[in-house]
Amino acid sequence: ELLSGETWNPLKLKFQLRNVRERLAKNLVEKGVLTTEKQNFLLFDMTTHPVTDTSTKERVVKKVQDAVLSKWQNDPNRMDKRTLALVYMAHASDVLENAFAPLSDDDYELAMKRVRELLDVDPDVEASKQGSNELLWSVVAAFLK
Numbered sequence: 514e515l516l517s518g519e520t521w522n523p524l525k526l527k528f529q530l531r532n533v534r535e536r537l538a539k540n541l542v543e544k545g546v547l548t549t550e551k552q553n554f555l556l557f558d559m560t561t562h563p564v565t566d567t568s569t570k571e572r573v574v575k576k577v578q579d580a581v582l583s584k585w586q587n588d589p590n591r592m593d594k595r596t597l598a599l600v601y602m603a604h605a606s607d608v609l610e611n612a613f614a615p616l617s618d619d620d621y622e623l624a625m626k627r628v629r630e631l632l633d634v635d636p637d638v639e640a641s642k643q644g645s646n647e648l649l650w651s652v653v654a655a656f657l658k
Contacts, residue, residue: 538562541562542562545565545566546564546565546566546569546570547562547563547564547565547566548562548563548565549561549562550562550563573599574612576596576599577596577599577600577603577609577612578612578613578616578620578624580592580593580596580597580599580600581600581623581624581627581628581631582616582620582623582624582627584596585627589631589634589639590639590642590644590645590646594646594649597631597649598649598652600628600631601631601653601656602656604628604631604632604656605656609625609628613625632657636650636651636653636654636657637650637654639653640654
């Protein structure tokens, strides 16, 4: 049951993330953002998902860049929750450097500094603040472990 991803229990997040990549790729293929191809890597075939809709990718990259540059909020609880989750997931997926690569050197350094600030936030403290989203911070805590 936990490995299917059909249930949502933040305490069992490690088990539930097992097939997230495949489920996300499947949904993005259905929406026309990605395609599915088989590529031969020496001894075995591997399914890959090249991007077909670059405008969607560019929009997501721009949203991440704006979140830590032009729309930066010093308080994570004041940030848009979906955007905040996107930044944390991009970090967990190790794609932030790619998203920030087109930036100028100064903007790149500022963006990385602000991401480090987000990563240094204590999710338990943030969850206890008035008006915070406890579920979001519990998931962030699981990603940061």
